Amino acid sequence: xxxxxxxxxxxxxxxxxxxxxxxxxxxxxxxxxxxxxxxxxxxxxxxxxxxxxxxxxxxxxxxxxxxxxxxxxxxxxxxxxxxxxxxxxxxxxxxxxxxxxxxxxxxxxxxxxxxxxxxxxxxxxxxxxxxxxxxxxxxxxxxxxxxxxxxxxxxxxxxxxxxxxxxxxxxxxxxxxxxxxxxxxxxxxxxxxxxxxxxxxxxxxxxxxxxxxxxxxxxxxxxxxxxxxxxxxxxxxxxxxxxxxxxxxxxxxxxxxxxxxxxxxxxxxxxxxxxxxxxxxxxxxxxxxxxxxxxxxxxxxxxxxxxxxxxxxxxxxxxxxxxxxxxxxxxxxxxxxxxxxxxxxxxxxxxxxxxxxxxxxxxxxxxxxxxxxxxxxxxxxxxxxxxxxxxxxxxxxxxxxxxxxxxxxxxxxxxxxxxxxxxxxxxxxxxxxxxxxxxxxxxxxxxxxxxxxxxxxxxxxxxxxxxxxxxxxxxxxxxxxxxxxxxxxxxxxxxxxxxxxxxxxxxxxxxxxxx
Amino acid sequence: xxxxxxxxxxxxxxxxxxxxxxxxxxxxxxxxxxxxxxxxxxxxxxxxxxxxxxxxxxxxxxxxxxxxxxxxxxxxxxxxxxxxxxxxxxxxxxxxxxxxxxxxxxxxxxxxxxxxxxxxxxxxxxxxxxxxxxxxxxxxxxxxxxxxxxxxxxxxxxxxxxxxxxxxxxxxxxxxxxxxxxxxxxxxxxxxxxxxxxxxxxxxxxxxxxxxxxxxxxxxxxxxxxxxxx
Numbered sequence: 088x089x090x091x092x093x094x095x096x097x098x099x100x101x102x103x104x105x106x107x108x109x110x111x112x113x114x115x116x117x118x119x120x121x122x123x124x125x126x127x128x129x130x131x132x133x134x135x136x137x138x139x140x141x142x143x144x145x146x147x148x149x150x151x152x153x154x155x156x157x158x159x160x161x162x163x164x165x166x167x168x169x170x171x172x173x174x175x176x177x178x179x180x181x182x183x184x185x186x187x188x189x190x191x192x193x194x195x196x197x198x199x200x201x202x203x204x205x206x207x208x209x210x211x212x213x214x215x216x217x218x219x220x221x222x223x224x225x226x227x228x229x230x231x232x233x234x235x236x237x238x239x240x241x242x243x244x245x246x247x248x249x250x251x252x253x254x255x256x257x258x259x260x261x262x263x264x265x266x267x268x269x270x271x272x273x274x275x276x277x278x279x280x281x282x283x284x285x286x287x288x289x290x291x292x293x294x295x296x297x298x299x300x301x302x303x304x305x306x307x308x309x310x311x312x313x314x315x316x317x318x319x320x321x322x323x324x325x326x327x328x329x330x331x332x333x334x335x336x337x338x339x340x341x342x343x344x345x346x347x348x349x350x351x352x353x354x355x356x357x358x359x360x361x362x363x364x365x366x367x368x369x370x371x372x373x374x375x376x377x378x379x380x381x382x383x384x385x386x387x388x389x390x391x392x393x394x395x396x397x398x399x400x401x402x403x404x405x406x407x408x409x410x411x412x413x414x415x416x417x418x419x420x421x422x423x424x425x426x427x428x429x430x431x432x433x434x435x436x437x438x439x440x441x442x443x444x445x446x447x448x449x450x451x452x453x454x455x456x457x458x459x460x461x462x463x464x465x466x467x468x469x470x471x472x473x474x475x476x477x478x479x480x481x482x483x484x485x486x487x488x489x490x491x492x493x494x495x496x497x498x499x500x501x502x503x504x505x506x507x508x509x510x511x512x513x514x515x516x517x518x519x520x521x522x523x524x525x526x527x528x529x530x531x532x533x534x535x536x537x538x539x540x541x542x543x544x545x546x547x548x549x550x551x552x553x554x555x556x557x558x559x560x561x562x563x564x565x566x567x568x569x570x571x572x573x574x575x576x577x578x579x580x581x582x583x584x585x586x587x588x589x590x591x592x593x594x595x596x597x598x599x600x601x602x
Numbered sequence: 603x604x605x606x607x608x609x610x611x612x613x614x615x616x617x618x619x620x621x622x623x624x625x626x627x628x629x630x631x632x633x634x635x636x637x638x639x640x641x642x643x644x645x646x647x648x649x650x651x652x653x654x655x656x657x658x659x660x661x662x663x664x665x666x667x668x669x670x671x672x673x674x675x676x677x678x679x680x681x682x683x684x685x686x687x688x689x690x691x692x693x694x695x696x697x698x699x700x701x702x703x704x705x706x707x708x709x710x711x712x713x714x715x716x717x718x719x720x721x722x723x724x725x726x727x728x729x730x731x732x733x734x735x736x737x738x739x740x741x742x743x744x745x746x747x748x749x750x751x752x753x754x755x756x757x758x759x760x761x762x763x764x765x766x767x768x769x770x771x772x773x774x775x776x777x778x779x780x781x782x783x784x785x786x787x788x789x790x791x792x793x794x795x796x797x798x799x800x801x802x803x804x805x806x807x808x809x810x811x812x813x814x815x816x817x818x819x820x821x822x823x824x825x826x827x828x829x830x831x832x
Contacts, residue, residue: 501682502682502685504650504670504679504682505679505682505683505685507649507650507669507670507671508648508670508671508675508676508677509671509696509697509700510669510670510671510672510700511671511696511700512669512671512700514701515700515701515702516700518701518702519685519688519692519696519700519701519702520685523685523687523688524687
């Protein structure tokens with residue numbers, strides 16, 4: 088036996104959870120492969136979907152990153168009141184339901200939206216928010232903040248001494264960029280591009296609402312359509328395999344290109360800077376930050392202002408769907424946290440990797456596989472909520488694990504030996520060591536899981552029959568029926584519930600924390 | 603009786619050998635230069651480091667296969683001996699039952715131990731609300747209720763001033779005399795060893811030597827001991 092603690096029968100729940108997650112990801116894929124049975128051939132329409140998926144993901148990554156660089160640069164060298172709030176705002180889109188953002192974007196940029204209203208007054212023909220540029224716009228809305236945070240981390244990792252040295256050498260802003268900032272960007276930007284590219288490959292809800300048609304259908308959307316419109320399982324299965332290969336390849340590339348520490352911690356060390364230039368540069372920085380803020384806040388403001396009027400016009404079914412969504416979100420969060428704690432406590436590398444694996448999975452592929460698995464036995468529609476719950480729980484797992492894992496490791500590193508010497512194992516260890524020391528992060532992770540589940544519009548669209556709906560699905564159906572007022576009301580309700588669930592868990596984790 | 607049979611501990615390229623016995627009830631000080639492996643030896647005995655070869659037995663029973671918490675051992679580390687999120691009473695209570703489901707009698711036992719170390723009335727406090735000396739006392743209260751026959755101290759009082767450290771050591775001394783516990787303590791100060799230990803183990807150059815009676819060890823030191831004491 089190697090040097091290390093004496094063998095302890097710890098980590099059994101973790102290993103069991105890891106195998107369960109792997110089985111849950113692999114079995115549907117195997118079912119899809121079997122169902123395809125060679126019947127699927129890649130048709131011209133499928134090639135178009137693949138091409139569109141790659142093109143929109145590339146453009147989204149490019150624009151998100153290109154916009155994020157000046158914003159991050161401005162944030163890194165300016166100190167102003169509300170800077171902390173601004174950076175926190177950059178985290179908000181992560182828990183914002185996609186369908187809400189889409190409705191907000193339509194309200195701002197759509198046919199009857201604010202921007203077209205302005206353009207109309209100036210006599211300029213209206214712009215459309217649908218199609219390739221609409222999908223890219225939606226993706227940039229979600230990924231500009233992510234790119235900004237990642238690049239800001241890069242700035243934070245340039246040692247403060249270097250800026251001092253540059254100031255001592257009387258380096259102008261241009262020199263500082265060339266000497267310090269450009270090399271950092273060269274290291275960080277490829278990873279950021281790769282991560283966003285990989286994320287945007289799985290674009291479903293945005294493509295569903297802003298794309299569509301032969302020219303703007305992503306692979307995920309094509310899976311959905313071959314399912315619901317043609318009920319061509321062979322084609323759906325073949326597309327599911329294509330999607331899996333795309334995401335897996337991009338995910339691996341992103342993993343290799345990404346600098347470590349992609350999670351939120353430690354990206355905001357204030358560094359004294361002397362290369363802040365004159366008034367012109369200050370104005371430019373303020374301009375970039377203002378543009379980003381308007382871009383992010385505009386759609387949310389639009390949802391609030393339109394939604395308030397729509398609240399009264401919502402059919403009763405919206406409230407039922409809201410209740411369903413809350414229950415699903417709470418149960419999914421419970422499941423995510425159970426899996427997270429089991430995986431994090433196992434303290435084995437492969438177990439952690441299993442917990443991150445859902446990042447490479449596509450919900451629509453999972454959904455297709457589960458449909459194929461359930462179909463011979465029972466009506467899949469009856470399983471819509473259960474499947475949604477479990478898929479949501481598993482899809483949130485990587486994020487929860489990234490948040491809770493380091494906290495568990497830290498608790499173990501600091502107090503694991505003491506706990507061992509006192510014989511704290513199993514539930515006693517969880518109760519008296521892990522939970523009290525990690526409850527802040529567990530609450531935060533729970534908030535993320537709850538908000539993600541609350542806003543999810545993916546698998547549910549595959550499974551649900553007309554009598555069943557979650558709140559995001561309801562919003563989409565109202566949009567499809569051109570009840571835009573009611574849709575905005577339901578979107579406002581969804582937005583409020585998502586943020587409320589997040590705040591509830593996050594606050595609960597920190598309330599009277601015993602540290 | 604604690605017995606180390608041909609024990610070899612390995613950590614990276616560091617190796618430490620020990621092959622000796624300590625009679626029950628003896629108080630032993632481990633001395634030697636820093637980095638010589640005193641803590642490594644305690645970790646090996648406590649079960650935090652699996653030996654490469656050899657055995658650790660207590661009263662003739664091999665304890666090598668037992669998890670640290672299952673060994674007849676109570677141990678205090680250099681730091682982190684209390685959970686900062688738990689009250690003194692709970693920290694002490696963990697020494698009786700790790701799940702803290704204590705009977706009324708066990709709770710009384712906890713209260714008594716807290717009183718014995720001079721922390722009466724501080725049961726509900728968190729470690730952060732205690733001074734360094736009080737934290738050490740709380741940890742000792744837990745050792746008291748653990749009632750393990752072998753006590754390992756890895757310099758838990760190193761951060762205290764000389765007077766407080768002497769106070770803690772006499773508390774430990776009284777505890778050992780009362781319960782008949784066997785004590786192995788790491789020490790940097792020969793005067794600490796003189797104050798409390800019956801015998802001394804020199805840990806140096808990859809070997810933990812067999813214990814030597816304290817007076818003999820210091821008054822008639824071996825060559826190796828002479829080199830260490832300087």
